[in-house]
Amino acid sequence: MDDPPRRTLSAAQADALLRWSDGADSNRPQPVPDPTCLYGLIGEVAREGSDRTETNPIAIAGNFIAYLSCAIGRMPYLAVGNTSHHARLFFLHVGRSGRGRKGDAVSLVTRIDEAVRAQRPHLAPQIHRGGLSTREGLATLIHDGYRVGQQEVPAIADKRLWVVESEFANVLQQSRRGGNTLSAALRDCWDGVDLKPATKTNRVHATEPHVCLSAAISPVELLALVQRRDLLNGFVNRFLMIWGERTRIEAFPRRAPQARVEGLATAVMDILEFTRPRAENSRETALMTMTNEARRRYAQLYHAELNQDFGSALVDSVLERRAPMLLRLAMVFALTDRQWLIEARHIEAAMAWINYATYSVGFVLAGGKGSPSQHQVEWAAERISAFLASKGSASRRDLVVDCFGRHQPAAVVDAAIAHLIDTAPATVQVEVQARSRSGPGRPATVYRFVRPREPN
Template sequence: MTHPDTGTPVPADTDLAADEAAAVAEIARARAELPALDPAAFGCYLGTVVDSVADYTEGDPVNLLVSLIAVAGVHLGQSPHVRAGDDLHPLLVWPLIVGRTNSGRKGAGWSSAKRVALAAAPDFMVSNLRSGLTSGEGLAAMFTDDPNAQTETDAEDAPRRAGGRLPPGDRRLLVFEGEWAGVMERMKRDGNSLSATLRGAWEGGDLSTMAVTARIAPESHVGIIGHITPKEFRDKVRASDLAGGTYNRFLPIMVSRTQFLPGGQGAPDAIVKGIGAEMAERLDTGGQLGSLGFTQAGQALWRRLYVEFGSDHGDAPQVEQFISRAAPYCLRIAAIHAALDRTDAIDTGHLTAAAALVRYSIASARTALTNDQEVTKLLAWIAHSGPAGRTRDEIRTDYCHKHKDKAEEVKRILTGLIDAGRVTVGKRPSASGKGRATEVVTAELPRGL
């Protein structure tokens, strides 16, 4: 069948249907590789925002959620904060969105979140959003009000966007880096102070540098959203990066495409405008809050969560280092939820949603750092067997094709998955109903797939 005007082949409807079915099946396989996410993470105001637009995007809902949390935390500004002991925590959340180049749809998730944010805070998104992190001096330069402090050469080191420096007196900076792998490369250069400056920025404090191109930035309020593939992260992150504390400032979030939407045009304008109007009011009111505390029930739940997130999880050292700030992240996210609810009292609902997201982040860290392609392939293969599961003999013969070396490696991986609770060991009755039942392993497809 050919096109009447161009003469080029046109796929038959049956071919198109088969291709679309294959695309949907690939989405299911990709999502089977993700950790399980507790729906409680969406039990917050921003969760209702995500629900309103999720049907219109191929981006992962958790990508939308955590991106909006990051945007909100920066927009709320320096006034709302929480205390953990003697430490004052600004409401800053730095998601590191980890997903494959194509099936991850990282950009689609950010585009949907950005559109909502533009509807809620257009001036902020135009004036305070940047990209192009290069050096600590360049980042610090963004927070000086001295018009002569940045030379033409220095401008190459500052986060870029037409319009230059932040508005005078505004200490809010939202940095979006769609290629975080490039930032990681720049941080490895000798003499680059970006890693150290980022550690100060997460604390919401002094970014002053003492290099040759010294900058004075006694106040900052910086949020960062980075995108990277799993392989890029594993290939580029160094043990010293994790041990030094740069990456435990980030909240790793694994994502993948959720649906197949050929010709999709995003959420209707009326929906986005309605969301924007309500979010704008919540952001403005929440930004006027000061120190946030707890309700009585919230305090009781936080004590339990503090024990959960403040203790070692028995993971490999690099994972433990990556997730070592799980407790303060839970507190910061819960406080953002409370501020958007226009209250200075963090309650159980805020903490429950935050804890579910942090648990997913911990699972994402394990996947990003320790699960190579073989692990994710094995998990997906087991999951697609459904409740029937896979026997160890089937894994050896059908998955490993009786290759001894591969079978030994897969046996080690399977033991780790069982210990981590990512697969379940059960029993399958014999076909005849007689004799001993066979041991099988099963895994659930995440999010109902």
């Protein structure tokens, strides 16, 4: 992508900041994720953490994906051309102060990690909670060994590091300091390349880092602190940016039972035992591959949605890495199924996240252009409900073609489906009908009408 003119990018950023600062954007309909985002174990954790709490399930899911991508480590990789992608992700949760419940979105993930650590500590990654300031400080957390005077500091063998940065504004502020190389170091971490000393006086190295981030920030802080340089140099677009605010008000939110936490931890440990090298501290690798069906679906997306421009210099700069992010998400989803093979269903779940990230970025940075209004969503939801009540069930294509005659954009249809699923009691349930391995096409998602129970 060519660099946008400075005035265009800065003006778009200033306009978005003004809208959030004066409250003009406070009542717009918020992005709604596709239920497909909550795939498998990720969905179980998200639903457990959001049940009778104020925490948004999509925010819990994003943090859990970041944690899991870190704990999985560098053994699995996917070759794309001459580039090897590991399941390594940076997650950025955006929400207004007091409403985002950004700290709560990490709480259940932390409890799951504690349960893993108590039973099989070798499976749990190192965790660093905030306070990143320099490249050297980051490298020191996973260093290869160094000397202090006459003393040798032994190397840290396990290079897995999950950074929980609840105040991402701190990272952006550090980036604004002249000569600070933290953002460059984090770019290297996302790429998986060695962290080398930035100066001759500092000799701290970290080879083969596997660093993943869970970060949080408010929209005003993001727009006020991010620099044009970080928008264009690939720093910000390495983050999967997701909008998430509280879904309800609960004076006494429910605490997940410890037995349930330990059950989820057991599922995590099964995944990590599957993905860890057989020999301790070995450099064993495992090549992940894609089914022909998954390859075809990814190629379709790559030539369409994954390289779509939105006519906004600001939005386009942040969404530049949708394709590699989709592949890394698909890797995580396949590994949660304890398999090295990426199937079409993993691509679809990953694409649901990319779509939601796209809606989120547009909502935060461009005033939500293209985001359906609440009136549109409710109108479409009523029409879908009536259509399903008469038909019993339908695919997404059936809804687009037969229910709306192709006259409604995908964003409206998806938001309306999600609205029907999220509304209590739900009037629509989702079924994924796997196709035979020999048959053509990808797994079909079917939406089925749920008749409300008659009152006693």
